[in-house]
Amino acid sequence: MxxxxxxxxxxxxxxxxxxxxxxxxxxxxxxxxxxxxxxxxxxxxxxxxxxxxxxxxxxxxxxxxxxxxxxxxxxxxxxxxxxxxxxxxxxxxxxxxxxxxxxRTHSQSRALQALGHALGGEAAARLAAALGLCTSADTVLRQLRRTDIRRRRYKPRIVGIDDWAIARGHNYGTIIVDLERREPIEVLVGREASAVTQWLRRNPSIEIVARDRAGAYSEAVNIALPHAQQVSDRWHLLSNLRDNVERMLQRMGSQMREAARRVVVTEPTHGRQGRREGPRLAWWQRLSDDRRSIRLALYDSVTKLHTQGRTMKSIAGELDISYQTVRKFVHTGSFPERARKARGHTPLDAHLQYIEERIAQGSRNPLMIWREVRQRGYSGSRASVKACVVRLLFPQGKPALVDSEPTARTMPCPSARRAFGWLVGWRKLAVEEPKNANHERFVQALCDIEPVVAQVRSLSRQFLGIMHRRRPSEFDRWLTQLSRCEAPEMKSFARSLQADLPAVRAAFQLSWSNGQTEGHVNRLKFLKRQMYGRGSVELLRLRVLRPT
Structure with a gap:
């Protein structure tokens, strides 16, 4: 009713x-x-x-x-x-x-338009059929194209501009976001200065433009809105610093390898590695020991409860195991060891008796035994012989010997990106990699070999601090020091900052950045991939600029 x-x-x-x-x-x-x-x-x-x-x-x-x-x-x-x-x-x-x-009524048309904005054509038609709206994908797209993108009643003041890939390496577009209202206001085809200039001329109310370091957008703003304040994105500034330092480290490949050889590793450098205590077991030995310890603890619990007068059925219910397992543990006088799994035929079986004789004679060197069986006709790998020797020595409690085990382990040469993190203290490169003394020793060795690395390290850390504290006066002094750096990559970075100096200074003075724009670019990419790359830019624009 x-x-x-x-x-x-x-x-x-x-x-x-x-x-x-x-x-x-x-x-x-x-x-x-x-x-x-x-x-x-x-x-x-x-x-x-x-x-x-x-x-x-x-x-x-x-x-x-x-x-x-x-x-x-x-x-x-x-x-x-x-x-x-x-x-x-x-x-x-x-x-x-x-x-x-x-x-159809306006109510159903609005429902189809909402489905089209969220899902596109085919997916929206499938969901509409499940909701009882009989329609097709073409009808959904027609309703979507009838959507009235209302003209803005307000005039944007602060905008962010960034590019996005229509087809990476071939075609690109431009998205413009109102940073005050946190919503996209235009999607353009192309990232050339001419396309952006025409749109900026139609919106003379813009006062602040946040952008990346691309020169096309800077040129468009200078032509259309010379009075507008441009703000360079702070994340891109840090990214430019990292790229230039990494290029310098890549150029110093031989110096980095020499610095890594000078560092004697006293603890794990990469990843989570446990410290060795005694001879290291193979993976199958550790797995076998773990499973045996679990079964032994279960066997002890069953025998303890049985000596207390508990029935086998109640023991099975309390320990959550089968009745047959409890009966086997109770009736056997000792812990029932598992039978060793039978192995299939391998090329090493013909030489197994010879290996057992050599071990009985006291030889525990897998490399020496591998060379001997090679002379007897064995064509397999050295790892198989080593696993066989370790398996035969394991019941005796003796480890296998190695010919020449190094007395000191040196650090492997890190990549340029990882070395940059160690150099400037850029933490959280990897959650599993805590900062340790080996990283600092590597940096000190690299600074001793190349003194310019120490200068770059100091400048990079100063830039991170200035960016965090937002101090334009300190930035001017730092830029003077950067231009005097001996590294050519850092001089190139200084020239790029001086060419865009007003926008870079504004990044330290104003709170606006291109973070919101990057987020809307991520949403745009999601919608583009949802349409499997077959939808037109016009349809993508309608879905991105959905009227509120």
Missing amino acids: QLLAGLERLLARVGKRVLHVEQGVGVVTVEVSSTVRAAPCTVCRRWSDRVHGGFVRYLAERPVLDQRLVLAVEMRRFKCSDVGCARRTFAESITSLAGRHQR
Whole structure:
């Protein structure tokens, strides 16, 4: 009844009333009669009450209780009372309920548009069918293209500009975000200065533009809005610093390898590695020992409970094991060891007796035994011989020997990116890699070999501190020191900062950055991939600039 009352209020706005409700198989049809006595002409706008005839218009509404809802609306046609009017007859207007020539109400159209904005064409059509909205992917896209991207009533003041890839390496676009309202306001095709310049000229109210270090956007702002304040993105400044330092480290490959050789590793350098205590076991030995210890603890619990007078059934229920396992543990006088798994035939089986004899003679060197069996015709790997020797020595409690085990282990040469993190103290490169003394010793050795590295390290740390504290005065002194650095990569970085000096200084003074824009670029990429790269840029723009 409430649903019917709401429908009657909606129909009363266009001069209609509910006459009859007919329920069919999966469809509810509501017959609606007209109460309009007069209507204005659609051409001359002159009112007329001369009824010419009528017809029935069927409109699809949102489904109700998993049933389609169809409105059979009676429409009246009137004769125009103006003899000079070009239109002789016209139908009454119900634009507040449905558009001209439409077979669905505005309510269902808005639902299809919302599905199209969220999912696109095919996915929206599949979801609409599950919700009871009979439609196709093409219809969803047509409804989406009819969406009115309302003209902004406000004038943007602070915007962020960034590029995005239509096809990486070939075509690019530009997205513009209102940083105050935190919403995208335009999506352009191309990232050239000409395309952005035309849009900026149509929006002279812009006062601040946050951008990356790309020169095209800077040129567009200088041409269209010379009075606007440009702000260079702080993350891109740090990224430029890292790129230049990494290029310097890549150029010093031989020096980095020499510095790594000078560092004697006293603890694990990469990843989580446990310290050795005694001879290290093979993986199959550690796994076998762990499983045996679990079974032994279970066996001890069963025997302890059984000596206390507990029944085997109650023991099985308490320990959550099978009754057969409890009975086997109770009836055996000692811990039942598992039988060794039978191995298949291997090329080493023909030489197994010889290996056992050599071990009995006291030889425990896998490399020496491998060379001997090679002379006897063995063509397998040295690792197989070593695993065999370790397996035969394991019951005796003796470890295998190595010919020349190094007394000191040196650090492997790190990559340029990892070395940059050690150099400037850029933490959180990897969660599993804590800072340790080996990293600092490597940096000190590299600074001793190349003194310019120490200078670059000091400048990089100063830049991180200035960026964190936002002190423009300290930045000017730091830029002077950077331009005097002996490393050519840092001199190039200093020249790029001086060429964009007003925008770089603004990054230390203002709180605006391109972080919001990068987030909207991420959302744009998600929508583009959701359309499998087949949708047009026009459709992508409609989905990105969804009206609120």
